[in-house]
Amino acid sequence: MCWSNRNSIFLTKIVLLIFAAGYLAVVLTCPLLTDCFVRLSFSAAGISKWLFAATIYAAAVPVGLLLWELWQLLCDIGLEEIFTGDNVRRLRIISWMCFLAALICLLSMLYYVFWGILSACLFFMGLLIRVIKNTFQEAKELKEEADFTI
Known part of the structure:
Protein backbone atom coordinates (compact mmCIF):
# COMPACT_ATOMS: atom_id res chain seq x y z
CA MET A 1 0.00 0.00 0.00
CA CYS A 2 1.30 3.41 -0.93
CA TRP A 3 1.17 5.91 1.93
CA LEU A 11 -5.10 8.40 10.23
CA THR A 12 -4.81 11.81 11.90
CA LYS A 13 -8.61 12.11 11.99
CA ILE A 14 -8.90 8.67 13.59
CA VAL A 15 -6.33 9.58 16.25
CA LEU A 16 -8.13 12.88 16.85
CA LEU A 17 -11.46 11.05 17.26
CA ILE A 18 -9.83 8.68 19.77
CA PHE A 19 -8.45 11.67 21.64
CA ALA A 20 -11.89 13.34 21.57
CA ALA A 21 -13.46 10.16 22.98
CA GLY A 22 -10.89 10.21 25.79
CA TYR A 23 -11.67 13.88 26.36
CA LEU A 24 -15.39 13.11 26.67
CA ALA A 25 -14.69 10.17 28.98
CA VAL A 26 -12.61 12.36 31.29
CA VAL A 27 -15.21 15.15 31.32
CA LEU A 28 -18.06 12.73 32.02
CA THR A 29 -16.23 10.80 34.75
CA CYS A 30 -14.24 13.67 36.24
CA PRO A 31 -15.59 13.44 39.83
CA LEU A 32 -14.87 9.71 39.94
CA LEU A 33 -11.40 10.13 38.42
CA THR A 34 -10.42 12.95 40.75
CA ASP A 35 -11.72 11.02 43.77
CA CYS A 36 -9.61 7.99 42.80
CA PHE A 37 -6.58 10.18 42.11
CA VAL A 38 -6.75 11.95 45.48
CA ARG A 39 -7.23 8.65 47.35
CA LEU A 40 -4.45 6.79 45.53
CA SER A 41 -1.85 9.49 44.93
CA PHE A 42 0.67 10.26 47.65
CA SER A 43 1.37 13.69 46.16
CA ALA A 44 -2.33 14.67 46.13
CA ALA A 45 -3.12 13.46 49.64
CA GLY A 46 -5.18 15.97 51.58
CA ILE A 47 -6.11 18.08 48.55
CA SER A 48 -9.79 18.43 47.74
CA LYS A 49 -10.89 16.43 44.73
CA TRP A 50 -13.05 19.41 43.78
CA LEU A 51 -9.96 21.54 43.14
CA PHE A 52 -8.78 18.97 40.60
CA ALA A 53 -12.27 18.75 39.12
CA ALA A 54 -12.45 22.54 38.83
CA THR A 55 -9.15 22.61 36.95
CA ILE A 56 -10.22 19.81 34.62
CA TYR A 57 -13.61 21.38 33.89
CA ALA A 58 -12.09 24.83 33.38
CA ALA A 59 -9.50 23.43 30.97
CA ALA A 60 -12.15 21.33 29.20
CA VAL A 61 -13.60 24.45 27.56
CA PRO A 62 -10.45 25.53 25.67
CA VAL A 63 -9.50 21.92 24.98
CA GLY A 64 -12.93 21.21 23.47
CA LEU A 65 -12.71 24.26 21.25
CA LEU A 66 -9.17 23.30 20.28
CA LEU A 67 -10.31 19.82 19.25
CA TRP A 68 -13.16 21.25 17.17
CA GLU A 69 -10.91 23.74 15.37
CA LEU A 70 -8.30 21.04 14.75
CA TRP A 71 -11.00 18.81 13.21
CA GLN A 72 -12.11 21.66 10.94
CA LEU A 73 -8.50 22.31 9.95
CA LEU A 74 -7.99 18.66 9.04
CA CYS A 75 -11.20 18.66 6.99
CA ASP A 76 -10.02 21.69 5.01
CA ILE A 77 -6.59 20.17 4.45
CA GLY A 78 -8.32 17.01 3.22
CA LEU A 79 -10.15 19.17 0.68
CA GLU A 80 -6.78 20.67 -0.33
CA GLU A 81 -7.81 24.08 1.02
CA ILE A 82 -4.67 24.70 2.99
CA PHE A 83 -3.43 28.28 2.96
CA THR A 84 -6.74 30.04 3.59
CA GLY A 85 -7.87 32.76 5.93
CA ASP A 86 -10.10 30.26 7.75
CA ASN A 87 -7.15 27.98 8.46
CA VAL A 88 -5.03 30.88 9.69
CA ARG A 89 -7.91 31.82 12.01
CA ARG A 90 -8.23 28.21 13.19
CA LEU A 91 -4.54 27.99 13.98
CA ARG A 92 -4.76 31.29 15.86
CA ILE A 93 -7.66 29.95 17.94
CA ILE A 94 -5.82 26.69 18.61
CA SER A 95 -2.74 28.55 19.83
CA TRP A 96 -4.81 30.82 22.09
CA MET A 97 -6.64 27.80 23.52
CA CYS A 98 -3.26 26.22 24.32
CA PHE A 99 -2.24 29.43 26.11
CA LEU A 100 -5.54 29.58 28.01
CA ALA A 101 -5.25 25.96 29.15
CA ALA A 102 -1.63 26.67 30.13
CA LEU A 103 -2.79 29.61 32.24
CA ILE A 104 -5.44 27.46 33.96
CA CYS A 105 -2.81 24.85 34.78
CA LEU A 106 -0.37 27.54 35.93
CA LEU A 107 -2.96 28.94 38.35
CA SER A 108 -3.70 25.41 39.55
CA MET A 109 -0.11 25.14 40.71
CA LEU A 110 -1.31 27.05 43.78
CA TYR A 111 -2.67 23.77 45.13
CA TYR A 112 -0.76 21.11 43.14
CA VAL A 113 2.71 21.90 41.84
CA PHE A 114 2.73 19.19 39.16
CA TRP A 115 0.19 21.15 37.09
CA GLY A 116 3.25 23.21 36.18
CA ILE A 117 4.58 20.44 33.94
CA LEU A 118 1.38 20.40 31.89
CA SER A 119 1.32 24.20 31.87
CA ALA A 120 4.82 24.36 30.40
CA CYS A 121 3.96 21.76 27.73
CA LEU A 122 0.77 23.62 26.77
CA PHE A 123 2.58 26.94 26.60
CA PHE A 124 5.29 25.46 24.37
CA MET A 125 2.63 23.85 22.15
CA GLY A 126 0.90 27.22 21.87
CA LEU A 127 4.17 28.78 20.73
CA LEU A 128 4.73 26.06 18.13
CA ILE A 129 1.20 26.46 16.77
CA ARG A 130 1.74 30.22 16.67
CA VAL A 131 4.83 29.75 14.49
CA ILE A 132 2.86 27.44 12.19
CA LYS A 133 0.05 30.02 12.08
CA ASN A 134 2.51 32.73 11.04
CA THR A 135 3.88 30.42 8.35
CA PHE A 136 0.36 29.75 7.05
CA GLN A 137 -0.32 33.50 7.04
CA GLU A 138 2.78 34.18 4.92
CA ALA A 139 1.98 31.29 2.58
CA LYS A 140 -1.59 32.56 2.19
CA GLU A 141 -0.31 35.99 1.19
CA LEU A 142 2.19 34.48 -1.28
CA LYS A 143 -0.57 32.30 -2.74
CA GLU A 144 -2.82 35.33 -3.20
CA GLU A 145 0.01 37.19 -4.95
CA ALA A 146 0.68 34.22 -7.22
CA ASP A 147 -3.03 33.92 -8.05
CA PHE A 148 -3.03 37.52 -9.29
CA THR A 149 0.11 36.95 -11.38
CA ILE A 150 -0.57 35.36 -14.74
Whole structure:
Protein backbone atom coordinates (compact mmCIF):
# COMPACT_ATOMS: atom_id res chain seq x y z
CA MET A 1 0.00 0.00 0.00
CA CYS A 2 1.30 3.41 -0.93
CA TRP A 3 1.17 5.91 1.93
CA SER A 4 -0.37 9.14 0.70
CA ASN A 5 -1.42 12.49 2.12
CA ARG A 6 -5.00 11.24 2.03
CA ASN A 7 -4.07 8.24 4.20
CA SER A 8 -2.14 10.48 6.56
CA ILE A 9 -5.11 12.82 7.01
CA PHE A 10 -7.41 9.82 7.55
CA LEU A 11 -5.10 8.40 10.23
CA THR A 12 -4.81 11.81 11.90
CA LYS A 13 -8.61 12.11 11.99
CA ILE A 14 -8.90 8.67 13.59
CA VAL A 15 -6.33 9.58 16.25
CA LEU A 16 -8.13 12.88 16.85
CA LEU A 17 -11.46 11.05 17.26
CA ILE A 18 -9.83 8.68 19.77
CA PHE A 19 -8.45 11.67 21.64
CA ALA A 20 -11.89 13.34 21.57
CA ALA A 21 -13.46 10.16 22.98
CA GLY A 22 -10.89 10.21 25.79
CA TYR A 23 -11.67 13.88 26.36
CA LEU A 24 -15.39 13.11 26.67
CA ALA A 25 -14.69 10.17 28.98
CA VAL A 26 -12.61 12.36 31.29
CA VAL A 27 -15.21 15.15 31.32
CA LEU A 28 -18.06 12.73 32.02
CA THR A 29 -16.23 10.80 34.75
CA CYS A 30 -14.24 13.67 36.24
CA PRO A 31 -15.59 13.44 39.83
CA LEU A 32 -14.87 9.71 39.94
CA LEU A 33 -11.40 10.13 38.42
CA THR A 34 -10.42 12.95 40.75
CA ASP A 35 -11.72 11.02 43.77
CA CYS A 36 -9.61 7.99 42.80
CA PHE A 37 -6.58 10.18 42.11
CA VAL A 38 -6.75 11.95 45.48
CA ARG A 39 -7.23 8.65 47.35
CA LEU A 40 -4.45 6.79 45.53
CA SER A 41 -1.85 9.49 44.93
CA PHE A 42 0.67 10.26 47.65
CA SER A 43 1.37 13.69 46.16
CA ALA A 44 -2.33 14.67 46.13
CA ALA A 45 -3.12 13.46 49.64
CA GLY A 46 -5.18 15.97 51.58
CA ILE A 47 -6.11 18.08 48.55
CA SER A 48 -9.79 18.43 47.74
CA LYS A 49 -10.89 16.43 44.73
CA TRP A 50 -13.05 19.41 43.78
CA LEU A 51 -9.96 21.54 43.14
CA PHE A 52 -8.78 18.97 40.60
CA ALA A 53 -12.27 18.75 39.12
CA ALA A 54 -12.45 22.54 38.83
CA THR A 55 -9.15 22.61 36.95
CA ILE A 56 -10.22 19.81 34.62
CA TYR A 57 -13.61 21.38 33.89
CA ALA A 58 -12.09 24.83 33.38
CA ALA A 59 -9.50 23.43 30.97
CA ALA A 60 -12.15 21.33 29.20
CA VAL A 61 -13.60 24.45 27.56
CA PRO A 62 -10.45 25.53 25.67
CA VAL A 63 -9.50 21.92 24.98
CA GLY A 64 -12.93 21.21 23.47
CA LEU A 65 -12.71 24.26 21.25
CA LEU A 66 -9.17 23.30 20.28
CA LEU A 67 -10.31 19.82 19.25
CA TRP A 68 -13.16 21.25 17.17
CA GLU A 69 -10.91 23.74 15.37
CA LEU A 70 -8.30 21.04 14.75
CA TRP A 71 -11.00 18.81 13.21
CA GLN A 72 -12.11 21.66 10.94
CA LEU A 73 -8.50 22.31 9.95
CA LEU A 74 -7.99 18.66 9.04
CA CYS A 75 -11.20 18.66 6.99
CA ASP A 76 -10.02 21.69 5.01
CA ILE A 77 -6.59 20.17 4.45
CA GLY A 78 -8.32 17.01 3.22
CA LEU A 79 -10.15 19.17 0.68
CA GLU A 80 -6.78 20.67 -0.33
CA GLU A 81 -7.81 24.08 1.02
CA ILE A 82 -4.67 24.70 2.99
CA PHE A 83 -3.43 28.28 2.96
CA THR A 84 -6.74 30.04 3.59
CA GLY A 85 -7.87 32.76 5.93
CA ASP A 86 -10.10 30.26 7.75
CA ASN A 87 -7.15 27.98 8.46
CA VAL A 88 -5.03 30.88 9.69
CA ARG A 89 -7.91 31.82 12.01
CA ARG A 90 -8.23 28.21 13.19
CA LEU A 91 -4.54 27.99 13.98
CA ARG A 92 -4.76 31.29 15.86
CA ILE A 93 -7.66 29.95 17.94
CA ILE A 94 -5.82 26.69 18.61
CA SER A 95 -2.74 28.55 19.83
CA TRP A 96 -4.81 30.82 22.09
CA MET A 97 -6.64 27.80 23.52
CA CYS A 98 -3.26 26.22 24.32
CA PHE A 99 -2.24 29.43 26.11
CA LEU A 100 -5.54 29.58 28.01
CA ALA A 101 -5.25 25.96 29.15
CA ALA A 102 -1.63 26.67 30.13
CA LEU A 103 -2.79 29.61 32.24
CA ILE A 104 -5.44 27.46 33.96
CA CYS A 105 -2.81 24.85 34.78
CA LEU A 106 -0.37 27.54 35.93
CA LEU A 107 -2.96 28.94 38.35
CA SER A 108 -3.70 25.41 39.55
CA MET A 109 -0.11 25.14 40.71
CA LEU A 110 -1.31 27.05 43.78
CA TYR A 111 -2.67 23.77 45.13
CA TYR A 112 -0.76 21.11 43.14
CA VAL A 113 2.71 21.90 41.84
CA PHE A 114 2.73 19.19 39.16
CA TRP A 115 0.19 21.15 37.09
CA GLY A 116 3.25 23.21 36.18
CA ILE A 117 4.58 20.44 33.94
CA LEU A 118 1.38 20.40 31.89
CA SER A 119 1.32 24.20 31.87
CA ALA A 120 4.82 24.36 30.40
CA CYS A 121 3.96 21.76 27.73
CA LEU A 122 0.77 23.62 26.77
CA PHE A 123 2.58 26.94 26.60
CA PHE A 124 5.29 25.46 24.37
CA MET A 125 2.63 23.85 22.15
CA GLY A 126 0.90 27.22 21.87
CA LEU A 127 4.17 28.78 20.73
CA LEU A 128 4.73 26.06 18.13
CA ILE A 129 1.20 26.46 16.77
CA ARG A 130 1.74 30.22 16.67
CA VAL A 131 4.83 29.75 14.49
CA ILE A 132 2.86 27.44 12.19
CA LYS A 133 0.05 30.02 12.08
CA ASN A 134 2.51 32.73 11.04
CA THR A 135 3.88 30.42 8.35
CA PHE A 136 0.36 29.75 7.05
CA GLN A 137 -0.32 33.50 7.04
CA GLU A 138 2.78 34.18 4.92
CA ALA A 139 1.98 31.29 2.58
CA LYS A 140 -1.59 32.56 2.19
CA GLU A 141 -0.31 35.99 1.19
CA LEU A 142 2.19 34.48 -1.28
CA LYS A 143 -0.57 32.30 -2.74
CA GLU A 144 -2.82 35.33 -3.20
CA GLU A 145 0.01 37.19 -4.95
CA ALA A 146 0.68 34.22 -7.22
CA ASP A 147 -3.03 33.92 -8.05
CA PHE A 148 -3.03 37.52 -9.29
CA THR A 149 0.11 36.95 -11.38
CA ILE A 150 -0.57 35.36 -14.74
